[in-house]
Amino acid sequence: MVSYKAPLDDIRYLLYDLLDYEGRVAALPGCEEASRELVDAVLEEGAKFCENELLPLNRPGDEEGCTFENGVVRTPAGFKDLYEAFCEAGWNGLSLSPDHGGQGLPKTLQFVMTELICSSNISFGMYPGLTHGACNALELHGSDDQKRTFLPNMIHGRWSGTMCLTEPHCGTDLGLIRTKAEPDGKGAYKITGTKIFISAGEHDLSENIIHLVLAKLPDAPEGSKGISLFIVPKFLVKGDGSLGARNGVACGSIEHKMGIKASSTCVMNFDEAEGYLVGAPHSGMAKMFTMMNVARLDVGIQGLGLAETAYQSAAAYAKERLQGRALSGPQHPDKPADPIIVHPDVRKNLLTMRALNEGARALALWAAIAVDVSEKHPDSAARQEADDLVALMTPIIKAFFTDAGFEVTNLGMQVFGGHGYIREHGMEQLVRDARIAQIYEGANGIQALDLVGRKLGQNMGRLLRRFFHPVQAYVESGMEKPELAEFVAPLAKSLSRLQQATLWIGQQGLKDPEEAGAAATDYLNLFAYTALAYLWTRMAETSLAKLDDDPTGFHAAKVATARFFFQRLLPRSSGHFAAIMAGKAPLMEMKEAAF
Numbered sequence: 396m397v398s399y400k401a402p403l404d405d406i407r408y409l410l411y412d413l414l415d416y417e418g419r420v421a422a423l424p425g426c427e428e429a430s431r432e433l434v435d436a437v438l439e440e441g442a443k444f445c446e447n448e449l450l451p452l453n454r455p456g457d458e459e460g461c462t463f464e465n466g467v468v469r470t471p472a473g474f475k476d477l478y479e480a481f482c483e484a485g486w487n488g489l490s491l492s493p494d495h496g497g498q499g500l501p502k503t504l505q506f507v508m509t510e511l512i513c514s515s516n517i518s519f520g521m522y523p524g525l526t527h528g529a530c531n532a533l534e535l536h537g538s539d540d541q542k543r544t545f546l547p548n549m550i551h552g553r554w555s556g557t558m559c560l561t562e563p564h565c566g567t568d569l570g571l572i573r574t575k576a577e578p579d580g581k582g583a584y585k586i587t588g589t590k591i592f593i594s595a596g597e598h599d600l601s602e603n604i605i606h607l608v609l610a611k612l613p614d615a616p617e618g619s620k621g622i623s624l625f626i627v628p629k630f631l632v633k634g635d636g637s638l639g640a641r642n643g644v645a646c647g648s649i650e651h652k653m654g655i656k657a658s659s660t661c662v663m664n665f666d667e668a669e670g671y672l673v674g675a676p677h678s679g680m681a682k683m684f685t686m687m688n689v690a691r692l693d694v695g696i697q698g699l700g701l702a703e704t705a706y707q708s709a710a711a712y713a714k715e716r717l718q719g720r721a722l723s724g725p726q727h728p729d730k731p732a733d734p735i736i737v738h739p740d741v742r743k744n745l746l747t748m749r750a751l752n753e754g755a756r757a758l759a760l761w762a763a764i765a766v767d768v769s770e771k772h773p774d775s776a777a778r779q780e781a782d783d784l785v786a787l788m789t790p791i792i793k794a795f796f797t798d799a800g801f802e803v804t805n806l807g808m809q810v811f812g813g814h815g816y817i818r819e820h821g822m823e824q825l826v827r828d829a830r831i832a833q834i835y836e837g838a839n840g841i842q843a844l845d846l847v848g849r850k851l852g853q854n855m856g857r858l859l860r861r862f863f864h865p866v867q868a869y870v871e872s873g874m875e876k877p878e879l880a881e882f883v884a885p886l887a888k889s890l891s892r893l894q895q896a897t898l899w900i901g902q903q904g905l906k907d908p909e910e911a912g913a914a915a916t917d918y919l920n921l922f923a924y925t926a927l928a929y930l931w932t933r934m935a936e937t938s939l940a941k942l943d944d945d946p947t948g949f950h951a952a953k954v955a956t957a958r959f960f961f962q963r964l965l966p967r968s969s970g971h972f973a974a975i976m977a978g979k980a981p982l983m984e985m986k987e988a989a990f
Contacts, residue, residue, distance in 0.1 A: 397708040397821035399450055401442035401511050404949060405753060407435070409760050410503070412937050413930075419764050420501050423771040429501050437489075437500070441508050444484065448477060449515035456518055456657030457824050461598070463649040468597040468659045474519060478600040482552025487523050491530050495546035502770070506763035509693055510756070513700025517828050518657035522555060524693055525595045529556025529607050532686040536624070536674050544632055545605055555601040558686050559590040559608040559627075559663060567841050569609060569680065570618035576610040576625055576670060585667040586610050586627050589647070592835070596661030597629075597646035603638060604629040606663070607686065608670060609679050616677060624679035625670035643668035654827030687836065688789055692762070694836045695792035698800025699755045701829045705807030706748040708822060713741050713810055735810070743963070744806045750960040751799045753953075754927035757934060759796070762788045780861055787850050787858040788926075790842035794916075795923035797832035798839060804829045843915035846922070847900055848908075859897065866890055866929045873932065878939055882932040885961050889925045892972040896921055899976065913979035921971040928965050931957045 410416040411431065421429050452473050459471040481487060490505035491497030505527075512520040530549050533542060548554040565571035574588025586608055590596075597604065606627040615621030631639040647662040674682055713736040720726075721737035735741045765788075768781035804825040808815035815822040833839050850858050870890060873883035896918055904911030935957040938950035945951055 396454060397450075397704050397825065398711040399446065399514055399704045399707055401438070401445060401514070402703060402756075403438055403442055405756065406438065406507055406760075408937075408949070408953075409757055410434070412941075413757065413933060414760055414764055416503065416764065420503055420767045423501075423767060424773060425499065425771050426501050426767065429504070434504060437504060438507060440484075441486070441511055444481070444486070445511040445515035448480065449512060449519055452477060452519065453516040454818075454821055454824065456516065457654075457828075458818075460656035461649055461659040463646065463659075466597075466645050467599070468646055468649060468661065469599050470659065471657050474657065475600055477519065478522065478552070481519075481523065487526065487552040488550040491527070491550045492534055492546070495534075495542060496550045497530075502766045503760065503763040506692075506696060506759055506766075509696045510700045510703070510759070513697045514704045515700075516657075517697055517701060518655045520697075521655065521658040522595050522598065522600055523552070524690075525558065526552070526554075526556040528686045528689045528693070529558060529605060531689050532558075532607060532624075532682060533626075533673070535685050536682045537626075538673075541626060541671065541673065544636070545626065545628075548603070548636075549605060553601060554603040554605055554628075555595060555598075556605045557593055557595050557607065558683065558690070559593050559596070559606050560683065560687075561590060561592045563589060563591050567837060569622060570620075572609055572611065572622065574608065574610040574665065576612050576623060576672075577667075578612075579669070584610075584612075584625060584670045584672060586625055586644075586665045586670040587667055588665050590663045590665070592650070593661045593663045594658060594835075596659065596663045597649075598659050602630075603632075606644065607673070607683070608665065609683060610670070612676055619680050621677055622679040622683075623676050624673040624682045626673060627665065627668050627670040631669060652831070654824070654829070654831055688786075690836045691789050691793040691842070694832050695794075695796035696759060697832045698797035698829060699752065699759060700800075701825050701832075702748065702752050702755075702800040702803035705804040705822065705825050706745070706752055708820070708825075709748065709807040709810035710736075710745055712814075712820075713745060741810055744810050746956065746959045747964065748803045748806050750931075750956050750964055751803055751927075753934075753956060754931055754960060755796050755799060757930040758788070758923075758926055759792060761930065762792060783854075783858045784861040786853075787846075787862060790837075790846045790850065791919055791923050791926065793836065794833075794839035794842035794919055797829070798920075801826070801829045801833060839919075840916060843919040844912060846919050847904065847911045847915045851897065851901065862926070863890075863894065866925075869929065869933070873936075876936075879932065879936055882928075882935045882957060882961055885965055886925075886928045886932050889921075889928050889965060889968045892968060893921055893925045896972055896975045903978070907979070909979045909983060913982045914975040917971040917974040921968050921975065924965055924968040924971070928961065928968075931960050 420426055456471040462469045488497035490500050490502050493499040526549055549556055562572050576584040576586050579585050608625045608627045609622050611621050612623055631642050633639045643666040645664050647664045650660040714734050716735045717732040718735045721733050726733045726737050765781040765784045769778050772778045808822045808826055811822050814820050870887045873879045900911050900914050935954055938953040941950045
């Protein structure tokens with residue numbers, strides 16, 4: 396079994412020492428009760444639940460997987476009881492509206508809990524995760540009657556939710572969907588079509604499943620502008636709120652997958668199923684993006700969560716596994732061999748894992764706090780600034796965190812050597828589970844295209860200024876602090892390269908969209924490493940100031956990890972910059988027939 400303990404010390408450090416949770420979130424209207432004391436108590440209980448309840452069912456759930464028979468999907472043994480305990484403890488409605496039974500705690504706390512859940516049992520986390528996204532969409536876009544009908548039971552967990560986008564012939568290009576919605580003359584619609592890759596589309600955890608479905612009305616315009624959003628429950632809901640007849644929606648099959656095997660991934664068939672329009676006709680894409688953007692951030696956190704478990708497991712193994720002697724001479728002469736943590740290459744792997752994880756967590760919580768500010772700050776300008784930062788960072792978090800998550804889990808397997816390749820130690824499951832995160836909720840190449848094609852030029856570059864301006868100001872102030880020179884100087888170089896690349900893409904992309912497309916993935920990675928460099932510099936500054944009172948060595952380790960990041964990982968940004976400046980020719984000049 397893997398080793399995992401919730402990294403609460405690092406989370407508290409980020410919230411309270413680095414990112415000013417108390418001043419930026421707890422002071423917001425509606426967040427006054429979410430004090431440091433309450434947050435710490437919630438995190439302690441969340442950590443216990445994840446470590447003691449979720450983690451033990453992770454490997455058995457993977458080995459058993461979901462089963463499908465006669466239209467019924469059954470989750471692995473123990474999952475139903477675990478889900479009931481999860482919901483009864485209030486975790487399902489942690490950050491959802493108190494108006495419908497949620498606890499209304501800050502989204503920042505939800506981000507943290509999402510990481511802990513994904514570290515412990517990512518397959519289980521898919522079920523409440525989909526419900527959470529559906530609730531967010533209904534809270535923002537549903538009518539008052541729809542909210543009253545569906546949200547209380549969904550927030551409690553008695554009912555669950557999904558989002559149904561993809562069809563057999565189209566994935567990212569949702570303008571091609573064929574699912575139809577015909578008015579029934581009574582104010583509802585008959586939904587007919589097939590959706591694939593529907594996570595949590597059918598299961599035995601909840602009494603009802605509320606599907607949010609993209610479909611087209613008979614008079615719909617062509618393309619994505621003709622998409623509408625519908626609520627389609629598995630069981631119809633009577634006027635008194637009780638469940639009625641089975642609706643015309645059924646699971647046709649489940650997928651047999653590489654990973655996340657305890658999460659049901661379904662083919663869903665809608666046969667004149669009764670559905671209810673959400674908002675105005677032909678406005679479904681904008682509403683579904685509410686759900687998709689939350690999901691993309693959550694998927695990024697999935698990468699981080701799996702990577703954290705991989706790091707902790709690999710670090711523990713490296714301290715125990717005896718193999719060979721240190722190159723500088725025996726470090727444990729009383730033993731037949733030294734633990735493999737003495738070897739430079741093993742240390743390189745572990746430090747790479749740690750530096751990526753801790754940098755990603757800092758970026759995740761920086762964005763999480765911005766989510767709360769964007770929703771609750773009393774000043775509209777502050778809300779807009781925070782919302783812009785979240786929009787800019789969403790594709791970066793989704794793509795970079797999941798790419799890094801796959802890299803880190805693979806490095807963890809490498810540390811285990813042959814033992815990592817077999818099931819017993821759990822490392823191969825982490826690798827398999829991590830791989831899907833680079834694909835679903837918009838493959839990472841699509842996230843890069845979103846960044847260069849939409850976010851760069853949006854509102855005349857306003858989103859970019861939300862990052863460039865504060866980082867540039869920080870660099871300028873940091874130049875005056877000699878103790879930060881080893882961090883600020885490489886940050887300044889990386890920021891300069893990012894600014895040059897941004898200008899180059901802006902100029903070349905206007906003349907030739909293929910130039911922007913060819914640069915997109917390297918640009919996203921250059922941006923991500925620069926963002927991590929900014930946050931690692933801030934962490935180094937924070938911890939350098941605390942070295943005189945550091946009984947556990949926490950801050951010394953933070954500074955050492957920062958040095959590793961700048962000297963061994965940030966140089967990757969130079970390669971991404973060089974690839975961008977090479978232009979499209981190396982990619983596009985080869986004739987199609989030559990492939």
